[in-house]
Amino acid sequence: MDDEEQERLLNYWQSVGRGHQVDVPRDMAEPIQQLTRNNSPQERQSIPFTLIQRKEKLGDLLYEKRQYGKAKWACIKMKEKQYEQSICLGFMKLMRYICEQNSSGLYLGITIPIVTIVHTNESQSEMRQAVTVAYYLPEVLQDQPPHPFDSDIIIEEWPSTIVYSRSFRGITNEDSIMREINLLAEILESPELCLQDTFIIAGYTNPAAANRHNEIWFLQRP
Numbered sequence: 001m002d003d004e005e006q007e008r009l010l011n012y013w014q015s016v017g018r019g020h021q022v023d024v025p026r027d028m029a030e031p032i033q034q035l036t037r038n039n040s041p042q043e044r045q046s047i048p049f050t051l052i053q054r055k056e057k058l059g060d061l062l063y064e065k066r067q068y069g070k071a072k073w074a075c076i077k078m079k080e081k082q083y084e085q086s087i088c089l090g091f092m093k094l095m096r097y098i099c100e101q102n103s104s105g106l107y108l109g110i111t112i113p114i115v116t117i118v119h120t121n122e123s124q125s126e127m128r129q130a131v132t133v134a135y136y137l138p139e140v141l142q143d144q145p146p147h148p149f150d151s152d153i154i155i156e157e158w159p160s161t162i163v164y165s166r167s168f169r170g171i172t173n174e175d176s177i178m179r180e181i182n183l184l185a186e187i188l189e190s191p192e193l194c195l196q197d198t199f200i201i202a203g204y205t206n207p208a209a210a211n212r213h214n215e216i217w218f219l220q221r222p
Contacts, residue, residue, distance in 0.1 A: 006033045021081075022088040031092075031099035034107060035206075044110045047071075047136045052162070055187075062187050063166040070160045072145050073115075073134040076153050083131065083174050087116055090133030091206070097153055098135065102146035111136040113202035113215065116172075120197050124181055127174050162220040163200070164188060172201055172214055180216040194218040 010029040017024040053065040076093050078086035091114065098108045117132040137145045137155075145155050166184045170176065181199055185191045200217035 002033075006030065009033055009036055017088060022085050024092070028092055028095070031095045031101075034099045035095055035110065044112050045138050046112055048139075061167070063164050063184060065162065065164055067160065067162050068158075070157065072137045072142050072155055072157050074137060074145070074148060074153050075132050075134040075156050076150075077130060077132050079130045081129070083118070083127070083172065083177065086129075086131045087133055087172070087203075090116075090131070093150055093153060094133060094135045097148045097150060101149045103149075104146040106146070108141060108146065109138045111138055113204045114206075115217075116201045116203070118177060118199050118201060120178070120181065120199070122197055124178070124185065124196065127178060159222070164194065164218040164220070165202070165215045167213070167215050169211055169213060171212065172203070177201060177216070184216055184218060188218065191218070194220055 006029045009032045010024070010026065013028065013032050014024045047068065049066040049068045051064060051066055055062045055064070074094060074097055076090045078090045080086040080089060094114070098110070100107055102108065115134050115136075117134065119128040119130065120126060121128070134156075148155070164184065166180065166187070168176075168180050177199075188194070195218070198219060200219065202215040202217055204213040204215075205211075
């Protein structure tokens with residue numbers, strides 16, 4: 001049954017991958033199965049933050065202002081033709097790292113969200129191709145993160161940051177991201193306090209999911 005489950009999951013991911021013009025190789029079967037088995041809500045560790053403010057209008061949440069502490073992340077830079085290709089391929093590389101392809105030889109555990117740093121031109125009218133896909137190291141691994149076998153994955157320490165976060169659902173591509181950036185810019189009282197060309201897409205469901213839960217984050221200037 002294990003082999004059948006592995007094959008079914010691989011076929012599903014390969015089918016999704018084709019939709020994003022991404023080839024999912026057979027050596028992803030084991031990491032996909034391991035991640036799927038450990039992807040129940042109680043197994044996932046949320047990235048800790050301090051809630052500073054919630055902005056609502058007529059009972060609807062417009063955005064949250066949060067502070068994230070200094071932390072280590074496993075990061076990989078991607079530059080595919082399409083955003084969806086970059087996040088799918090970057091996520092697969094991070095999956096291998098999480099699923100035992102690291103110096104500890106252990107399954108590291110899922111943290112959410114997986115984030116992608118995107119860049120635009122100064123006028124926020126066009127998204128640049130290069131993105132960074134990043135995985136927050138679980139609390140117990142923050143002091144001594146396992147070394148990735150994949151040399152493309154770099155462990156970085158990010159400083160404490162204040163973000164303005166707005167939730168949205170569905171696929172993430174160049175059009176939907178630019179739409180969400182422009183929408184949050186209109187809602188914020190002082191968008192000029194944030195970086196104007198660097199944003200984060202936070203994904204709470206894997207790239208194979210149909211109706212994804214995402215957030216757009218604006219980063220307050222240091």
